[in-house]
Amino acid sequence: MSILPRKKKSNIPHLLGYTCTICHRHFPYEEELLTCPVCGDTAILDIDYDYDIIRRHVSRESLGRDHTNSMWRYKAFLPLAERDFTSSLRVGWTPLYRSIRLEAELGLKALYIKDDGLNPTASLKDRASAVAVAKALELGYDTISCSSTGNAASSCAGNAAREGLKTVIFVPERAPQGKLAQMLAFGAHVVSVVGDYRETFNLSRAAIDKYGWYNRNAGINPVMAEGKKTAALEIAEQLHFEPTDWVAVSVGDGCTIGGVYLGFRDLLEIGLIDRIPKILGVQSTGCSPFVDAARDHRPLRPTPENTLADSISVGVPRNPVKAQRAVSASGGAWIAVPDEDILDAMRVMGSAEGIFGEPAGVTAFAGIKHALAQGVIKPGETATCLVTGSGLKDVVNALRAAGAPIRCLPDLEELEKTDLIARLNS
C-alpha cells in the first residue's frame, strides 16, 4: 500500500474519491492514495469525479468563450484544488493539423495529426508533469521524483523548475542525449542507472519511499493519466466535439493511452460527445507486451526491450489495466509495427507535413498505415494520430531516418556535379 505522507481533507468539490482498477472497491478522497490499500502496490487507482459538478462548470459555450491557450482550460476536469495557473509553463493546446496529402495517400476520409511535440519540453508528458507538479505544491512537497525513459523526466524537471521544486530523476543509461541534456539544463539531480527501465523504476521507487519525495511515476500515481487526458479533451474540442472514428496512440507504460480514454470518457459522461473514438494502441514489434497479450488472449508477460523508439521501450508496463481498458472499452485494436516502419514514418511526416516527431512520437502514424493494410481501419474512415514527442529529442535516430546531406565544395561547378537538381526534379 502506498499512501503519501501528508494527509489532508479534500477541498476539491468535484473529486469523489478513488476506485481500484483491480478489485473495484471505492475509497473516499480523504488522503492522497497512490495504489489500492487492499490489493497492494501494483493495483492502480482511478480517480472518480462528480460529473454533475463538472457539467455545471463546463459546456461547449463556456469553452468557446475561454481564451486559455493551455491545458488549464480543462482544470474543471482535473484532480486539483482551484488556483491560478497563468504563471505555469504553457502546456497543452497544441495544434491539430489536417493532413490532406497523407489522408488521400492512405485512403482515409480524414487524417488529423495532433502535434504534442510542441509542448514546452517537447513531449506530451508535460501534461502529466504539470498536474504532478501542481499536486506536489498543493500537498506541500519541496522535491518531486520519477523514473523515466526520458520524456517524463525532462518534462518533470522543466515544469518543476518553473515552480521552484527540486527534482530527482532516475533514467536508464540508454536515455538519448537530447533528453538527458534537457533534464540537466533544467537543474534536475539526475541518476543514470546502469540497468534497464525495470531496474531504474525499482530503484526510484525504493528511493522515493525512503526519502519521502513526491512520486511522479506514471505507472503508479493516478493523477498522471488525468493530466494526459487533456490531449483527448483538446482533440475533441478542436474537432468541434466530433472526434474521428479512430485515435492512434503509441504505447509504452500504458499511461498515455489510458489517459486518452479517460478524456473521451469524461466528455461522454458530461454529454459533450456522443461516442468514444476507437483507440488504436501501437507498439514496436521489438517491444510489444500489450500486442502479444491481446493476440494470445493472455495476461501481459515481460518482454525484451528491442526498439529504437526509446519512449515506448517498456518490457514491463506499469499501467496495464488502464491501457487495456482504453482499447477494449473503446472497441479499438492493438497493432505492432517494425522499427523500419517507424523510421519511415519519421521521414513521411517530416517531408509531407513538416512535423518532426521522435520515433515513439510517430509510431502511431506507422500503426495507422498497418491497421489500414490489415483491414482493422477501413478505407473511408477518419483517424487522428497523436504525435507524442519532438524529433529533436533523438537526433541520432532522426538522422538514421532522414539520411545524409549532399556534400559539396564551396563552388558552383562542384554543386553542378552533385545530384541536387536531379533530386529536385525527381
Ligand SMILES: [Zn+2]
Ligand atoms: Zn483493490
